Amino acid sequence: MTGMQLSRDELLRAYRTMRIIRVFEDRVSAEMASGDIPGNTHLYAGQEASAVGVCFHLTEDDKIASTHRGHGHCIAKGCDVDGMMAEIFGKDTGICRGKGGSMHIADLSKGMLGANGIVGGGPPLACGAALTAQVLNRDDVAVCFSGDGAINQGTTAESMNLAQIWKLPVIFAVEDNGFGEATAKSFVVAGEITKRAEALGMASAHVDGVDFFAVHDAAQEAVARARRGEGPTLLHIETPRYYGHFSGDPDNYRTPEEKSAMRRERDCLAVFRSRVTQAKLLDDADLDRVDAEVQQLIDSAVKAARAAPQPGLETLTTDVYVRYV
């Protein structure tokens, strides 16, 4: 079933999840600017259709590995938004009890294997999750989200070959936002990304990451292929990156015109809204209701995070091992 044939509930769920990500990120950006959040963070705003379009096909048993820009993947995979916000605030109620922060949000019980501070850290891990499914003869799949910059990390190439020869049920979702930090993709990535899969005989697809339905459909096929035991797929998903690389990045290597055009012309939420309202699958009131709900959800997450206690100092040295001495 292609995206445009989804049920009303499914469409609302997809929109809602994208909306949560957008509002979450915009809010984290604002809190960060006002100094209420420690450290810094990499925001996913603009890329929502990718995480949601892919994760739409996954159950809690399926696994994803993520990146430094992981909030969107976490939300799309079902991580608790309150716990995520508290984690980013460094609180004891955080999803990782404040020990991980933005770059290490994880919830294994939801199949979320962790954001990752190491570019290229995820691909081997996703292969491992897929290997578990294969060895235990389950039909779970694993998705490895990574950026266009990560395509040049050796681990990515190794993992793609491994997945292909072992026919692992893994999907390499390469989110191409045109940049690795402040460097344009064109400056550092030789050739076409899908060709790197083709060279291995791996299935691949190139999709517009602003279009939820395009991502949905391509991911559907990839996930089905993996579940059938037919091996990995690479999805090359082109998206905008709304903010700078990290929260404090002046982002002056893009012209203001380029940035405003991007936000104007490449907004997956706006595109979704116009597609579903034009096709009369949902109406504006439906979507506005979601927007309002989501706003509340994030407000309350921030409020709770702010009020939550810091982790106890005794936790500094716990959780290093299951059992040490």
Added chain:
Amino acid sequence: MTGMQLSRDELLRAYRTMRIIRVFEDRVSAEMASGDIPGNTHLYAGQEASAVGVCFHLTEDDKIASTHRGHGHCIAKGCDVDGMMAEIFGKDTGICRGKGGSMHIADLSKGMLGANGIVGGGPPLACGAALTAQVLNRDDVAVCFSGDGAINQGTTAESMNLAQIWKLPVIFAVEDNGFGEATAKSFVVAGEITKRAEALGMASAHVDGVDFFAVHDAAQEAVARARRGEGPTLLHIETPRYYGHFSGDPDNYRTPEEKSAMRRERDCLAVFRSRVTQAKLLDDADLDRVDAEVQQLIDSAVKAARAAPQPGLETLTTDVYVRYV
């Protein structure tokens, strides 16, 4: 000028170098079996046309990076055979004063950057040598020899991309002997090797490594391309591997029939001989004379290595730094 148009002297030089490698390796194998050489070694016998066909186009200013199976590359690049043999015997007269052994033979003055005990260790180093040429505006090139197994090491993929985006004057000579240790290439390498270059927009060629002339011609083009500043090339060179993976390997994962057919049908020295004698470029007597000379050369190298002193114990702690305290 293609290989078959080489001068008599050039043909004799090519044959002689291949012959030296073959006799060197057969002799190391024998000495190893009789226990006179410490450790163990990876023999290049069968692959001679690759090293010689590629290095034929290189001067002393050009650089090569090599592998654990490096004797052939060293000889083809002009390393002193006596020094190499003494090195393998662990002697003070060795090319690395006995400190490196078979896996670390190097002679930077000949542009030989070292055999390498790490699979995939060489590609970044070759890029570095090519970078030196590019920055200093010289027309040197660098060749990275590596095996079919090494193609799956992340460093190889990273280096190929780096070479391509920087248009480095480097040639990736992938010597495909069908095996990485005891595992067949087909079991671990997804897709076609040249396609991994094509995916990056890199020039490539697939050649029969038993045919010196085929290697010569493909390498000529690759080296010329690099010298013209037009960037890297991948050469996929198919060769047999006469011995087991290392000197003590029982090599029982190949059938006796397969091995004897390989030696019978895929001998670059025999192929060279028949090509040049049939074309009346050289006659058997010319080649027999080379054979005899080479035999003497190796005999005397072994004799000298055997007679040479061990390194002085004081050298254990020298050469760690140029200057430490």
Added chain:
Amino acid sequence: MPTKSYRQALNEALHHEMGRDPRVIVLGEDIAGGAGASGQKDAWGGAFGVTKGLLGAFGPTRVRDTPISESAFVGAAAGAAATGLRPVAEIMFVDFLGVCFDQIFNQAAKFRYMFGGKAVTPFVLRATFGAGTRSASQHSQALYPIFTHIPGLKVVIPSTPYDAKGLLIQAIRDDDPVIFLENKLLYDTVGEVPDGAYVVPFGEANILREGDDVTIIAFGRMVHIAMEAAGQLAKEGISCTVIDPRTTSPLDEDTILEAAEETGRVVIVDEANPRCGMAADVSSIIAEKAFGALKAPIFKVTAPHTPVPYAPNLEAAYIPDAKRIADAARAAFTYRKS
């Protein structure tokens, strides 16, 4: 008790645990060997023969020859461990850690902490280490100080066939990431090894010999060289305690400190390089926690601060030997504070 080699002891441990728990898998380069080729299957059983027979017993789904992609397969082992398997990955030589270290120390080792205690990563990485095989600088290092430095890893260095089996079974059953290091020169050594399964717990040192004068602490193969030295010293009337910590992380500080306090004189023997090495580590613990009992400097006997050389005579000089250990013990024994 039956007598077996260190190699066989390890092989038995793998057979036991794979038989016992279907979640245990092994993966690495040529851990079977012969895949895709015309001749014999399971041709190698690992470069050192430790995994021989597993392919036949447990099949290719659980016994996996890998491409030469250490980051990918070691990382896959970490990812599989976090999702329900109990993988045992092999990197042939610990020297290869440099191509896959991130997956070990930033991923597997830190999951549990970063994720607030919610991850369990029963990941075992086996590797060989050590000089003495004329394999030169990139195939002879010890490197366990690097793993020991990293919080989240456990590090095991068995010195006998008995310990090898019991510690490997413990490693596989352990819920934390374990780096399991085998000295190549020990594979053919023999000792008593029960046929059945048993565990040797982590963090419990083995006291091989008790004496009154000098405490010698040694790791891995050095334990045997230390015992040799202790034997010589006994003839001279110097009686030594010899301790094998067996695991460097966790480290059995209590046993070490107690022995150090009893003799007041300590020698630490380690085949790794000296700077920030195991000998330094243990010395510093004693100098901080057992200082009051010390009667002599804490002597370290280690490899020099050099790469491992190839030439047999240089390599022999590189590795600590019984003479150097005995000399250090004598110096400790005869030292009088002026």
Added chain:
Amino acid sequence: MPTKSYRQALNEALHHEMGRDPRVIVLGEDIAGGAGASGQKDAWGGAFGVTKGLLGAFGPTRVRDTPISESAFVGAAAGAAATGLRPVAEIMFVDFLGVCFDQIFNQAAKFRYMFGGKAVTPFVLRATFGAGTRSASQHSQALYPIFTHIPGLKVVIPSTPYDAKGLLIQAIRDDDPVIFLENKLLYDTVGEVPDGAYVVPFGEANILREGDDVTIIAFGRMVHIAMEAAGQLAKEGISCTVIDPRTTSPLDEDTILEAAEETGRVVIVDEANPRCGMAADVSSIIAEKAFGALKAPIFKVTAPHTPVPYAPNLEAAYIPDAKRIADAARAAFTYRKS
């Protein structure tokens, strides 16, 4: 003398050396920034702004933004160093060593030894290290004990703007591979820095303060925390020597041993993890070579054996502070052998 930030001091060193020697190049991710994009060039000048302005001054052939391929570009720097350039590679966070360690420790560090003394590899690897920026486990480690362990590497940890400039110039002129580590929290600290070029030699410790009671040895940013503690202690009548070794390899053993002998009481402060760490290393050298003069246990003040946590309160507790140092110094000062 003009006052400058640590960042600016480093930037000046790079400008000097690139101006002086055309073989010096710099490479790394976003060391300029903005490549291929529509906006400003040299947009970042490195993630921490240290390489700002080099692109404009020396052009893209010598100032190279790289792909996210640390093995390839760090290894290329090693290969370029062995063939005639003097590259300065940057890895943004030392935590990333795990994806390129082989090229550092098995290649660059060992060329000279393996090749019998015939290679010269003037390779500098700059990286940031250290906790305190709320960047969590994979962006806050110290890890210099790992580099210090490796023969063939030199390891530099400047604590002041003056040292930063002089040591970086020395690193670039040095003919051996140098790991040059910059604590992120020091970039904005200021101090006197001459405008011209000068070198601070390797292996020469800096004595920041001399005292009679306790010797404190500290590395990197910990030097400042140690000075803070020493200031407090002075008020209590405990007078401390504070030593900054500046380079951990080579290490100025003479200065350290002399100071340890003078006071007989030693505290070593290090922000790295404790096991096989710098504090252990220095402690063990003192316990072996200055034992006769010791009047108290050698105390180590280090991070705990845990990854670096994210939450600000936990991270603050992770990093050694003046209180812990002062407590250790007091314990050393008041210790009496029973």
